Amino acid sequence: xxxAETERRLHAYFDGELDALGAAAFEGxxxxxxxxxxxxxxxKTMRAALRAELPDERAPAALAARISAALDRExxxxxxxxxxxxxxxxxxxxxxxxxxxxxxLLTGAGGGLLAATLAFFLIAPHVSAPRGGLLDDLVNAHVxxxxxxxxxxxxxxxxxxxKPWFAGHVDVSPAVYDFTAQGxxxxxxxxxxxxxxxxxxxxxxxxxxxxxxxxxAGEGAPLPADTTRNGYRLAFWQEGNLRYxxxxxxxxxxxxKLVSLxxxxxxxxxxx
Amino acid sequence: xxxERGSAEERRARFDVQVLPHLDAAYRFARWLARSPAxxxxxxxxxxxxxxxxxxxxxxxxxxxxLFTIVRNCHLTALAxxxxxxxxxxxxxxxxxxxxALVSAAPGPESVSMRRDEERNVERxxxxxxxxxxxxxxxxxxEELDYREIAAVTQVPxxxxxxxxxxxxxxxxxxxxxESEEERDAVR
Numbered sequence: 001x002x003x004a005e006t007e008r009r010l011h012a013y014f015d016g017e018l019d020a021l022g023a024a025a026f027e028g029x030x031x032x033x034x035x036x037x038x039x040x041x042x043x044k045t046m047r048a049a050l051r052a053e054l055p056d057e058r059a060p061a062a063l064a065a066r067i068s069a070a071l072d073r074e075x076x077x078x079x080x081x082x083x084x085x086x087x088x089x090x091x092x093x094x095x096x097x098x099x100x101x102x103x104x105l106l107t108g109a110g111g112g113l114l115a116a117t118l119a120f121f122l123i124a125p126h127v128s129a130p131r132g133g134l135l136d137d138l139v140n141a142h143v144x145x146x147x148x149x150x151x152x153x154x155x156x157x158x159x160x161x162x163k164p165w166f167a168g169h170v171d172v173s174p175a176v177y178d179f180t181a182q183g184x185x186x187x188x189x190x191x192x193x194x195x196x197x198x199x200x201x202x203x204x205x206x207x208x209x210x211x212x213x214x215x216x217a218g219e220g221a222p223l224p225a226d227t228t229r230n231g232y233r234l235a236f237w238q239e240g241n242l243r244y245x246x247x248x249x250x251x252x253x254x255x256x257k258l259v260s261l262x263x264x265x266x267x268x269x270x271x272x
Numbered sequence: 273x274x275x276e277r278g279s280a281e282e283r284r285a286r287f288d289v290q291v292l293p294h295l296d297a298a299y300r301f302a303r304w305l306a307r308s309p310a311x312x313x314x315x316x317x318x319x320x321x322x323x324x325x326x327x328x329x330x331x332x333x334x335x336x337x338x339l340f341t342i343v344r345n346c347h348l349t350a351l352a353x354x355x356x357x358x359x360x361x362x363x364x365x366x367x368x369x370x371x372x373a374l375v376s377a378a379p380g381p382e383s384v385s386m387r388r389d390e391e392r393n394v395e396r397x398x399x400x401x402x403x404x405x406x407x408x409x410x411x412x413x414x415e416e417l418d419y420r421e422i423a424a425v426t427q428v429p430x431x432x433x434x435x436x437x438x439x440x441x442x443x444x445x446x447x448x449x450x451e452s453e454e455e456r457d458a459v460r
Contacts, residue, residue: 012419014419050414051414054398057299058294059296059299063299070317076280088419143293208300208414231293233337249336253416254416
């Protein structure tokens with residue numbers, strides 16, 4: 001049985017909570033420790049079973065309607081409601097948000113850009129509106145896709161039916177892959193409109209979560225840093241003249257794994 | 273910088289865009305907390321109303337974890353009320369099961385036999401776990417919150433999240449393996 005400290009690191013590694021250095025060190029340990037390798041395999045087996053077999057439930061329509069009606073009453077009588085903050089004082093979203101924003105800038109493009117961006121915000125805050133606009137567009141497109149019957153325009157269990165559909169319906173031709181074996185099932189594709197063009201959306205199912213992978217043509221201006229908005233995570237990357245953004249309420253590790261699967265598959269196709 | 277405090281309608285519109293899309297996730301989480309379908313709807317509705325009232329206090333993008341915190345508080349409040357009225361028995365003392373689970377969960381030769389089995393009722397095994405173990409497992413494996421978010425939702429330090437998660441996984445694995453053994457014995 002591994003010592004308590006090793007076990008903590010095993011779980012942290014499995015959950016994507018170690019930094020790059022810590023993860024590399026633990027992978028070194030894994031090579032020499034059969035016990036930890038076996039334990040890691042068990043963790044993977046259990047996670048796969050949990051994600052695959054637990055029912056994917058949605059709030060019943062009657063409940064959603066009841067809540068909507070209650071919110072309507074509340075909106076009509078706002079004076080009573082206004083002062084009640086919850087949870088009182090204990091929430092840490094503000095600090096966390098600022099922190100991860102700063103981290104994203106630093107890892108994304110270095111301190112020079114951070115300074116430049118801060119100056120930009122300070123001097124001309126109103127100019128930053130279009131950037132917020134893109135993030136809002138992406139999150140809104142994701143939320144809209146979750147409404148009943150909005151998820152996909154073309155269904156697929158086979159990428160060869162999605163790719164040709166894109167050719168006639170969007171302005172870009174993104175890479176289309178299915179990663180069912182890795183826990184990301186391709187549900188299909190959809191057309192969305194933002195950045196003044198018909199953008200493509202690939203839709204993946206991961207446990208109870210839907211992941212939209214948007215792609216649109218664009219070069220030049222820097223991509224936004226990975227960020228969280230309205231409870232959804234947004235991961236950006238660029239491939240040639242195509243820009244991609246994966247949006248979901250999955251964990252960061254799980255979202256970035258899909259990004260890495262797509263990028264790896266693209267790299268192999270590009271060179272082979 | 274303060275969030276703009278607009279009219280009630282604007283506030284409602286912002287709530288509909290930022291919070292309401294997480295209703296399904298809130299419902300899923302409440303299902304695992306409450307375990308009784310009748311209570312789940314009340315907990316979720318109460319949570320949504322409280323979220324709406326406290327919406328001005330929210331900063332930053334972490335809406336989902338914030339909403340989960342409220343769902344969990346509403347669940348605990350409802351649970352305490354029912355207990356006071358004597359409607360339900362006290363919940364099982366969580367950590368009392370842990371000792372045995374931890375010992376038998378050491379990765380050993382039996383872990384080789386641990387494999388995916390479609391017949392296994394993962395949902396029921398998970399339901400047998402103590403509530404504070406079940407909730408960290410659900411938050412991590414299904415809702416995919418990170419440690420910091422789980423710590424915020426469950427209102428314990430990150431170190432406690434880590435040890436609970438390790439014990440929850442060990443407990444689930446122990447139940448899983450003992451069930452496999454029973455099945456093997458039954459086949460013989």
